[in-house]
Amino acid sequence: MKRRQALKHPIALVSMLVCVCCFFIVCVTVLKLPEAPTEEREIGLYPIMRSRKVSLQDVNLGKFGEMMLDMLPQDLAFTVFVPSEDALKRDLRLSVNDSLKPDKFNDTYAIVTRILGFSAVPLALYSANVQLGELVNYDSISGYPLYVSKDIDGMLVVNRIRSEMVDVTKKEIVVHVMDGVIMDAEFEQSVLSDYDAEED
Template structure:
């Protein structure tokens, strides 16, 4: 007698749980819950960056940036972290008025080629591919490791160098304009050493 009562009670409890679950599923599908804020939306006083497609026809990369992009095949996927014109001048002492003269052009071309090796990745990497708070690692064309993250305002940071403009497109190439030059310590030392000899 007691076993039958326990069995009846357990069947009643299971039936009640099934009814509650069915009610919950129906209420969720019929009455949609408000959408939770997406992870990449920013809170507080920081403006959100809305990405818009910018092509290189509408944007001037500067002479050295254009040299870098022209070295790559236009029909293959690449991402290039191009130094801004100011960064080329500040960090590499390259200026359009002086560095492109015939007697200095070969040296300038060699430097720009080396910078391309440090800062180009053979794949598409837009700012939307990197989540806030995430650190992703890629090898550049020269094998130099690049550590990419996204700042709170949506700009990319690569090896502690912040981007000024992101997601500029030229066919299959994605360009991010950086406020600095991505290079290894050995090349940076050689650039500094050249500056010291020029001052003497």
């Protein structure tokens, strides 16, 4: 009789342990533990920007940026790396007060069209589509290669030009405002040499 009771207790003990383990596993899988911080959050060099889609109505792209977007069909997906007005003034000497005058408008329009060719991609690319540490390659609508990566604060870097703002949307178009002008060296030289010739 005593022998039978001794056997019952170890079996009951093992059964209890199995039940507790199963309960613990179910709790962990259902109530998921919070994720550990990623590399991006651990490095504190820049404030972490949360990616959010911003409507173009809330952002001023400037006259040249608006010009670029007006050249694209609004119902097709494009990504445009639009240079800020400060970048256009600094890199190509384009200014709203001077470059949009009637006698210079056609030349300015041609320059902006070329810049659009270098900086527009026929797909929607949000900053969330690019992983930290990854380098992705796209061809612009003019065939110019664009190398896109993400900085640790969530900003995109395209051909070594850093963005000032990301994920601005206008219908199907995604806009990233850049602190520089994406273009090839030949085009840059021709624009700047034309500008220098005008000043002489």
